[in-house]
Amino acid sequence: MASYASPAAGLPAQMTLHTGRAVFTEAYALIPHGVMRDIVTSRLPHWRDSRAWIIARPMSGFAETFSQYIVEVAPGGGSERPEQNPEAEGVLFVVAGQVALTIGGEPHMLGEGGYAFLPAGSHWTLTNRATAPARFHWVRKRYEMVEGIDSPPAFVTNEQDEPIRWMPDTDERWGTTSFVDPADLRHDMHVNIVTLEPGAVIPFEETHVMEHGLYVLEGKAVYRLNRDWVEVEPGDFMWLRAFCPQACYAGPERFRYLLYKDVNRHARLPF
Template sequence: MTERTYYAHRGGMPGQTTKLTGQAVFKTAYAFIPKGVMTDIVTSNLPFWRDTRAWIISRPMTGFAESFSQYILEVLPGGGSDRPETEEGTEHGLFITAGEIVLTVDGTKHQLTSGGFAFIPCTAEWSLKNEGSEPLCFHWIRKAYEWVDGLDAPEFHTASDREKDPSPMPPGHEGWMTTRMIDPTDIRHDMNINIVTFLPGTVIPFEETHVNEHGLYVLEGGGVYELNQDWVEVEAGDYMWLRAFCPQSCYARGPGPFRYLLYKNVNRHMPLKL
């Protein structure tokens, strides 16, 4: 099992003497939400959830990124939900950063700890509970599943970042690696969730400009990220939200690995009738 660390958001509030101006940015091509602005007073409550608060860090917005929402949830011991989702046809990716989660999916229980991941298809009946003694923190990525005639929905599955070795990117870029929580070659999936790792000094050596919308949450370390020609210094706990075709690149500053949780939409034609 590989040793990993994951930033687990706990909220809090800055003091009265803290300077007001921070690094938070919202532009036409991207948003940058640093951990320092995810305070106690910007949380949301959700229907049918007990002892839970949510930081909603992205949501579909017309003219921006429209394919997904992403939450950070903190669930106190004994908390959870027997009816977590209220919108029919929604699929889910859960990534745990602290504590223990008990999922019941179609009548079967699954227990996951930090570094654990679960994909829950839109066809599943599921519930969630924190049966541990410490607060549970996890990321919840939600997407309306895009059905294709002739394809079934993918099945429920779990994975663990601690138990998977990251795959190197193309030869010559061995310090740039990806741990795949969802198999991108399975065409039934219309979203991809990875953990991307950069060793210190490693870069994305070109400006990626492509059709995928992105959510990037920094789990560990730090780096400098290019977002549509702006260079932004990022560290564990920060979030980046990119619309399609936003140019991006980065380099890892060290001293340890720079790692982030990545969402993107994949494997579908572009709709021509909106």
């Protein structure tokens, strides 16, 4: 059964050592789970009994295509007007509890591992009808229309129902759970789950145009970010701008992370 990290919340004890791993550089940011505390949460318009850790947002000169939140919804909380931007598409991925989601009036229940794609302009609502808080990732991107290509439809699934597609020549040690067909040009972003078995590696420094958000769901690894090798563990978030080199050595347990990347579109040109 899969396990999913989420923020620790609360506050550390007053005698806790201040030394930590948080860093923001010209090419990447590392936000460790230990700094995702109550004091850094945000409230969102038209959301009741809810709060969000905003762990990525578009920033000029850094990563510019997406925002990523971890949203916590108390029992009875939620929103009938969750998204105010009609051009924003979204992905929800549930890491704790369960939520009642409606898309265009059609109801869905999403438990842990639940995944929903929300097209730009879709009408959706979300409530927590359970007795325990629910937590989910919410990745948002402005959808880039292309003449002659239809917009993708909404869908709901669970990662347990989706196969891991193993990379060739890796003996099924490094793979991706892809929730949409990579060749489907209707989609301009992918939010997938990457799995590395114990001791597996990404054996080269990936250097590419896609921006990344990587949230560690479980396991430990040493990750290459630009010039640095950093240790990461469950609940850590890595935020990479385009062309930031990256590689990975997985630790002694299965290492998994939720991965955002922008895809399938021309590079935007200035006007």
